Amino acid sequence: MDNGASSYRxxxxxxxxxxxxxxxxxxxxxxxxLNGYVNNIFVAEELTEDTFFRLIIKKPxxxxxxxxxxxxxxxxxxxxxxxxxxxSKILNVPIDDVENYLIEEQNxxxxxxxxxxxxxxxxxxxxxxxxxxxVLWLTYFEEFxxxxxxxxxxxxxxQIINLLYRARxxxxxKLEKEGFEYDEKF
Numbered sequence: 271m272d273n274g275a276s277s278y279r280x281x282x283x284x285x286x287x288x289x290x291x292x293x294x295x296x297x298x299x300x301x302x303x304l305n306g307y308v309n310n311i312f313v314a315e316e317l318t319e320d321t322f323f324r325l326i327i328k329k330p331x332x333x334x335x336x337x338x339x340x341x342x343x344x345x346x347x348x349x350x351x352x353x354x355x356x357x358s359k360i361l362n363v364p365i366d367d368v369e370n371y372l373i374e375e376q377n378x379x380x381x382x383x384x385x386x387x388x389x390x391x392x393x394x395x396x397x398x399x400x401x402x403x404x405v406l407w408l409t410y411f412e413e414f415x416x417x418x419x420x421x422x423x424x425x426x427x428x429q430i431i432n433l434l435y436r437a438r439x440x441x442x443x444k445l446e447k448e449g450f451e452y453d454e455k456f
Contacts (some may be wrong), residue, residue: 330387
């Protein structure tokens with residue numbers, strides 16, 4: 271599903287074009303992300319190079335529990351945190367600020383993972399039959415009550431309850447096939 275993951279697998283299997291594709295696809299975004307920590311685009315570029323260097327030399331295992339992009343950005347963040355710790359005297363960054371950066375980073379990472387998960391759920395929703403997609407969208411994303419959803423879809427509340435049950439079950443099955451760890455909300 272994730273092109274970065276397949277490129278990384280190819281790289282691990284000996285195809286150097288895999289790492290080239292990863293660098294081409296993720297370099298610019300990673301530089302901008304890391305620049306948010308160090309506020310120096312040149313240092314961010316070096317940290318991005320260090321991140322890719324770590325992939326090439328250490329070949330960490332990608333478990334697939336998150337998207338390849340979020341996994342790569344987490345490695346970049348770790349490289350950056352190490353850099354900040356080792357250069358804190360040079361950077362004149364108080365240790366409290368580093369801790370704040372880490373807290374902000376964790377919040378950013380959680381937000382990013384949540385956004386990635388929403389994209390996966392949205393893709394799965396689009397693959398459902400329109401009736402299921404509509405009832406789930408109105409109920410969970412637009413936060414209409416069952417009664418309001420029934421009015422919009424011109425059905426009875428009982429039909430909406432049954433439809434929601436079948437739609438959630440279909441969505442859950444589709445997400446499980448993709449290996450998605452879903453929120454019990456659905």
